[in-house]
Amino acid sequence: MIASAARPAVLTEDQWLPRQAAHENRVRPFTEGFLARRSAGQKHPVEDFLFTYYSQKPGQLLRWHPGAGVVLTGEAVRERAAWKFYRTLTDPEWEAAGIGPGTPAVAVDVDGFAAVRGDALGFTTMLLSRTAARKPVLGCFGMHEWAMAYKSEENGIRHDYLQLRLGPQGTDDLVERSKIRCTHFDAFRFYTPEAVPLNELTPTRENQRDLEQPGCLHANMDLYKWAYKLVPLLPSEVVMDAFELSWRIREMDMQASPYDLADWGYTPIAVETPAGRARYAAAQRGFAEESQQLRARILGLLAPFGGQLQEAADRAASAMP
Numbered sequence: 001m002i003a004s005a006a007r008p009a010v011l012t013e014d015q016w017l018p019r020q021a022a023h024e025n026r027v028r029p030f031t032e033g034f035l036a037r038r039s040a041g042q043k044h045p046v047e048d049f050l051f052t053y054y055s056q057k058p059g060q061l062l063r064w065h066p067g068a069g070v071v072l073t074g075e076a077v078r079e080r081a082a083w084k085f086y087r088t089l090t091d092p093e094w095e096a097a098g099i100g101p102g103t104p105a106v107a108v109d110v111d112g113f114a115a116v117r118g119d120a121l122g123f124t125t126m127l128l129s130r131t132a133a134r135k136p137v138l139g140c141f142g143m144h145e146w147a148m149a150y151k152s153e154e155n156g157i158r159h160d161y162l163q164l165r166l167g168p169q170g171t172d173d174l175v176e177r178s179k180i181r182c183t184h185f186d187a188f189r190f191y192t193p194e195a196v197p198l199n200e201l202t203p204t205r206e207n208q209r210d211l212e213q214p215g216c217l218h219a220n221m222d223l224y225k226w227a228y229k230l231v232p233l234l235p236s237e238v239v240m241d242a243f244e245l246s247w248r249i250r251e252m253d254m255q256a257s258p259y260d261l262a263d264w265g266y267t268p269i270a271v272e273t274p275a276g277r278a279r280y281a282a283a284q285r286g287f288a289e290e291s292q293q294l295r296a297r298i299l300g301l302l303a304p305f306g307g308q309l310q311e312a313a314d315r316a317a318s319a320m321p
Contacts, residue, residue, distance in 0.1 A: 008070060030061075030243070045259065046264065108233060146174060146175050152164065180195075184203060218253075222246075223246065241297075
């Protein structure tokens with residue numbers, strides 16, 4: 001059983017309903033544009049990414065959660081009691097929390113979550129901890145995106161409705177004269193066949209825990225994925241912090257990509273030039289620092305739930321090759 005020894009925070013409707021509304025207002029500007037484009041059969045190379053690459057649906061992102069260790073009270077919680085990984089409080093818990101008998105009250109079912117998703121919880125904790133312990137490796141200059149478009153005349157390009165800023169030959173030339181050392185498997189797996197041997201490393205799902213590092217843009221974008229996979233243990237405010245970080249990284253990632261996004265309002269980061277590489281490295285350093293702070297927050301929110309969390313992490317680590 002995973003349990004926190006700390007007394008839970010108790011929020012009345014006057015306290016938690018405004019937080020729920022604030023979260024919904026924060027989410028909608030991102031989701032409404034995507035939903036409108038999807039209905040119209042339109043695409044956006046930057047703003048659609050977090051909704052098409054990741055599995056979290058807009059409606060799931062919109063739903064607010066207070067996080068583990070928080071009790072919500074009031075009539076409005078009755079519907080929430082039926083949500084997955086929520087439960088009503090027992091009589092002893094009512095008394096311990098200082099809530100009047102019969103008051104509607106729900107909390108995240110931490111034990112239920114751990115029973116169903118213990119291995120995923122352990123893997124996520126292990127991966128975030130290992131990544132946080134490493135120094136950021138900078139200076140890749142976004143060559144992973146270029147490797148995905150290498151030899152495009154033979155392979156085509158992933159975003160076939162966009163143009164290559166330097167053209168096919170210019171793209172190939174930059175890849176061939178660049179040092180490519182991508183550490184992130186979920187970028188490497190989209191390389192064209194000819195680009196695979198040009199990467200100095202061979203990232204795999206199995207060695208992900210050994211290669212993931214906080215300088216990687218895609219590892220930092222994935223903080224959103226790891227955060228929403230821990231819902232409802234994590235508060236939605238943290239999930240949205242991860243989402244917004246990923247959104248900004250995606251913008252920069254595509255600005256530095258081989259694609260011409262001028263018609264979409266994005267100024268290119270010309271990584272084929274010294275000035276462009278300096279601009280990329282500075283932004284990458286800033287994202288690395290920001291992501292490390294967010295990793296620490298996520299791990300800190302999980303920490304109070306006892307030794308069982310470590311047991312789950314150990315099980316996940318020992319099960320991997």
